[in-house]
Amino acid sequence: MMDKTLVVSSSVAIVTTGIAAWALYKWFHTREILKTYTDKFSDLKEVQRQLFHHFGDIKELPQLRELIPKEAENYHVRLAQVCSDMCDRYEAKKTRVLDVGCRPGGTSFNLSTHLQKVVGTDISLYSMIVVGQQIKQFAEIGSSLSSEGGKHISHHCMRVPDKTLRERVIFWDEDVCALLYTCGKFNCVVVSNSLTHMHDPKAFLENIGLYVETGGLLIISDVYNWNNGPEEFLGGEGECLTPSILKKLLKPIWTLQEENNMSFYIPRCKRLAEIGNAHVTVWKRVENPEFPGQD
Template sequence: MTEETHQGMYETDVAVSQYCEAHYGEKYFGVELFPVKCAQICLKAMKGRPMKRALDLGCAVGRSTFELAREFDFVTGLDFSARFVRIAVQLQEKGIIRYELPEEGEIVSYHEARLSDFNLDQTRERVEFFQADAANLEPHFTGYDLIFAGNLLDRLHAPRKFLTSIHERLHEGGLLIITSPYTWLEEFTSRENWIGGFRKAGEPYTTLDGMRELLKEHFRLIAEPRDIEFVIRETKRKFQHTLSQLTVWERMS
């Protein structure tokens, strides 16, 4: 096999490769893989509740979708990035992905991950993946027992619309679980559409404050917010280490 053929088998897009590693690669600095940790929290929170259908919004390359399908009858994973969705579909169909990671300069390393490595082969028939805009979902994405929105909120162009309409997709008594580091940036969300991270009447108004206000008509917060760590590997010696706040909301009647 030539070097050119070898490289052609591997995902080389920087963001795709970073997320492949963050979902299916090594643990760094003792931090659990974020989608795995979040899925475990979701499944624990759902104990004693119906677990027929779940919606994984911002699923990226799919690890949390597969993890939720360990216990849910069926899980739908949606992401705005068609590239991310293609990787998740490839894993579902073929059970394997290959990607390359930058080490330093022009030096890269080659990696592969298989669903069987994580005992997830049995979930392949219980998931589906689509490209979609979480703030403008098609009507048929509804009737869920759990909606997990992972690190999505501060990347939406219309987060207010998302929060004020998401109850329509969820059964009464179902859970909406949101994680976000609240890193609002105007390149993703116009300043007037931020739901927190600014001063209101002279006082700090956090994203949690905004979520409480926008969700209060249809949801109640049922657990203390908690921070979940995640690590994104950029090169062999450069990493992003971030805290994402996780909140659990129950859909009221």
């Protein structure tokens, strides 16, 4: 008869090996998703496009000026103003705000005119955040834009608005899907066109309430351009759209206050631009959320 101890030990070894294999798979899978993001936003041409998107003036691209609707200009200025207005309207403090997926910091710097402390976070450290740090120090940065995707380029000076208070802004190289409790709490969290680039947006949405004070706001602005649909990353059965899934995920902790649309543009070359119409939703953190870490 086989030794029972040996059987149990073998079973434990198999289970442990299985768990380890699953953990290793998840690690590789997460790394590949993160690499996709960092590769995209570390590309020099993409950095230049994002710089123009965050700080550029459409007047410097006359071929596009005729095509870009007026309401798509100054997206980051307008988004920061919306955040300020929502804090006033729903009586959220203006002490500390987290700008998720800040890239070179257009929204972060504009938020500094409305809120006392701004934390911009992005995982593309050696591209976007470094540029943001340079802009914080000098208030401007020189950048190029490939005219036709090749060697012919135009040069531009990107500046933050004079009224911004750059000393209020700091940047973190941080994975918001796995925030640490040591980062403290915020009065407002802004997620601008970053939800679909997260490797685990569901974890972010389920846990971000732990880092927001009661009465604080979560403002999501996104075009929902998922690679394989929201159901792959957020869950949901049947044919689901992101807004309905967000309501299910956020409902225990957040209440939807209002929603609107906000247009923007990102230049691709001097004659081509990506125009988006972001869906902006405003959520308020409830007093007694049914999850660990409640106030």
